[in-house]
Amino acid sequence: MRKLETVFTPPLKLASPLPTLILLCIVAVVCCQADRLAYALGIPPSNIMSFWPASPLLAAVLLLTPRRNWPLLIAAGLAGIALADLKSGWPIGFDIWFWLGNLAEVLIVTLGIRGLSNRVPNLSSVNAFAKYLAFAVILAPLVSASLGANARVAGSYWLEWRVWYFADGLGFLTLTPAILTWFREGRAWARKPRNYLELAALMTLLVVFGYFAFMNTAPKESPALLYSLVPLLLWAALRLGLKGVSASIIVVALLAILGAAHDRGPFAGVGSLDNALSVQLFLFFAAIPFMFLAVLVEEQKQGQETLRASEERLQAIWNNSPASMFIKDRQGRYLDSNPRFSEKMSLPREQILGKIDDELFPPKQAATFRANERRILEENRPTECEEAVETENGIYASIVQKFPLRDAQGQPYAVCGIITDITERKLAEEALSTMSQKLIDAQEQERTRIARELHDDIEQRLAFLAVTLGRLKQYSHASGTELRQGIGEASKQVEDLVSDVQVLSHQLHSSKLEYLGLGPAAASLCQEISDRQGVKIDFHSENLPDDLPKDISLCLFRVLQEALQNAIKHSGSQAVQVSLVCGLGGIEVNVQDSGSGFDPAAAMRGRGIGLTSMKERLKLVNGRLLIDSKPQRGTTIQARVPLPPEMKSAAASGR
Numbered sequence: 001m002r003k004l005e006t007v008f009t010p011p012l013k014l015a016s017p018l019p020t021l022i023l024l025c026i027v028a029v030v031c032c033q034a035d036r037l038a039y040a041l042g043i044p045p046s047n048i049m050s051f052w053p054a055s056p057l058l059a060a061v062l063l064l065t066p067r068r069n070w071p072l073l074i075a076a077g078l079a080g081i082a083l084a085d086l087k088s089g090w091p092i093g094f095d096i097w098f099w100l101g102n103l104a105e106v107l108i109v110t111l112g113i114r115g116l117s118n119r120v121p122n123l124s125s126v127n128a129f130a131k132y133l134a135f136a137v138i139l140a141p142l143v144s145a146s147l148g149a150n151a152r153v154a155g156s157y158w159l160e161w162r163v164w165y166f167a168d169g170l171g172f173l174t175l176t177p178a179i180l181t182w183f184r185e186g187r188a189w190a191r192k193p194r195n196y197l198e199l200a201a202l203m204t205l206l207v208v209f210g211y212f213a214f215m216n217t218a219p220k221e222s223p224a225l226l227y228s229l230v231p232l233l234l235w236a237a238l239r240l241g242l243k244g245v246s247a248s249i250i251v252v253a254l255l256a257i258l259g260a261a262h263d264r265g266p267f268a269g270v271g272s273l274d275n276a277l278s279v280q281l282f283l284f285f286a287a288i289p290f291m292f293l294a295v296l297v298e299e300q301k302q303g304q305e306t307l308r309a310s311e312e313r314l315q316a317i318w319n320n321s322p323a324s325m326f327i328k329d330r331q332g333r334y335l336d337s338n339p340r341f342s343e344k345m346s347l348p349r350e351q352i353l354g355k356i357d358d359e360l361f362p363p364k365q366a367a368t369f370r371a372n373e374r375r376i377l378e379e380n381r382p383t384e385c386e387e388a389v390e391t392e393n394g395i396y397a398s399i400v401q402k403f404p405l406r407d408a409q410g411q412p413y414a415v416c417g418i419i420t421d422i423t424e425r426k427l428a429e430e431a432l433s434t435m436s437q438k439l440i441d442a443q444e445q446e447r448t449r450i451a452r453e454l455h456d457d458i459e460q461r462l463a464f465l466a467v468t469l470g471r472l473k474q475y476s477h478a479s480g481t482e483l484r485q486g487i488g489e490a491s492k493q494v495e496d497l498v499s500d501v502q503v504l505s506h507q508l509h510s511s512k513l514e515y516l517g518l519g520p521a522a523a524s525l526c527q528e529i530s531d532r533q534g535v536k537i538d539f540h541s542e543n544l545p546d547d548l549p550k551d552i553s554l555c556l557f558r559v560l561q562e563a564l565q566n567a568i569k570h571s572g573s574q575a576v577q578v579s580l581v582c583g584l585g586g587i588e589v590n591v592q593d594s595g596s597g598f599d600p601a602a603a604m605r606g607r608g609i610g611l612t613s614m615k616e617r618l619k620l621v622n623g624r625l626l627i628d629s630k631p632q633r634g635t636t637i638q639a640r641v642p643l644p645p646e647m648k649s650a651a652a653s654g655r
Helices: 017-040 054-063 067-087 092-116 126-151 157-190 193-214 223-261 272-320 339-345 363-379 423-477 480-508 511-516 518-533 550-571 600-605 610-620 645-653
Strands: 324-329 334-337 383-391 394-406 412-421 536-542 575-583 586-593 624-629 635-641
Touching: 017 054, 017 067, 054 067, 054 092, 054 126, 054 157, 067 092, 092 126, 092 157, 126 157, 126 272, 157 193, 157 223, 157 272, 193 223, 223 272, 324 339, 334 339, 339 412, 363 383, 363 394, 363 412, 511 518, 511 550, 518 536, 518 550, 518 575, 550 575, 550 586, 550 610, 550 635, 610 624, 610 635
Parallel strands: 536 575
Antiparallel strands: 324 334, 324 412, 383 394, 394 412, 575 586, 586 635, 624 635
């Protein structure tokens, strides 16, 4: 049995016992009443049923619910059908065959349809609807009738088989698709109030014209009024789709069966069996064409909607792509271009369309474009190359991807091009190459400086110390005064050497930074440079955390070291102010002098790497470098590094 769409809401979760029990009771009652309805619609005097709704209803419920609930639902539905049969006075032997026939067709429909998809069936395509007809309208009633006809209610097996087959087939043809489609589409359809008016108008007209066609005509009168239903069924198919047609056919079926049962209309007066068969065949041949028409219309609508969505996506990509895009025909005329292409060309789209490359680019470049596109059209395959595109805005490097657009026969009729501007990438590559050369030069300069320090200073002083120690060896028989004087001189030389080696070592690696932290290491650095260079350095630190990460400490120490060296070497100032402060915004290093100043932009483009190295170091710790300097107005170098999140509270409390 099936349940009306309004009873369930997707996805029909039945996890707790109470909803499951309620559903089972509803299924049993509805199947029982559907069985009684079939008998009520029987055509006298034999009361032959032309339409069987119970099994289609049960199959619909199964298709709309999870498989784990199927055994209980099948048991409840078949129990309701069996109860109705027993109340109608059928012997238990007959009822067993009825029960087996209903069980077989319900299993065939549900297992066959659900085997094609684990979701609620979607019958809005010709392929899906044809598969449904094969399982539900042909195979399931055939097997069910072959079993159920063994009861021989009508006396003849084949007569019973024919009545059973068409009654069940008609139910699965109309009732089941109506429930499935209304369940899938009803909610979206119901959001528009005007749909209710349209449905009410359609059903009202169907009842009115159906009454005159099936209930208000003499038995022998011409069935011309049946054609009055055709426009209404077309209306249902074109406007409401499969859900509208299936519901309309159910209304027509009920009116036709009632007319035949009361010996009225075009199917009256030829005997109960012939009446039943005539009604069934009429409904079959009336329903299937209109239902297929509805499915074709739905499939076309879905195809158009898919195409529209695809076109919208492509148009959005075309309009918002950062790459320049264009389409040219076989003669090289521009058929279309995106906004980015117009921006690069400094021309509106209207002034580009219809033109050729000779009107937009230099002759040599236009000839290159034509040759490439001619080859693409001849070979019918895409290509990619790197080109320098020249426009009124200048020359920019680009990667150009061009591919043919093909017609239905696979022949190219146009060329689509995608131009990706790689000018910035090229400049970055050149800058990186320049930076690499600068780093190599800096390494060589540093090695040269260290080698010069070792050779011209340390090595010479060590040699002089060796001479001094040699003289002391000759003083073994000298007086104590001479010996002490020589030892003191040698000791002084060793102390100077240790001090200078220590300075050289600190330039390469600061042990104080590692063991004492940023604040003491920075203070020691300022003191050493001040003593060595004879420059006054005013150092101030505030609120520095003790557990500052090593990468931040090293970065700020090297930035301070580089900034001090630049200030002493280039500014000409005899006083430098240094501050190292931690706040909520992070740690900030300031190095300020009142010297000659410089042009920061020109310095960044120069051969030196001091400023660049500071900037790159700060990037690694999410910091930034600010330079405020003008010629003859002094320089302020400021480095800011944000604190890690876990350290911000400590900085706020001043710890």
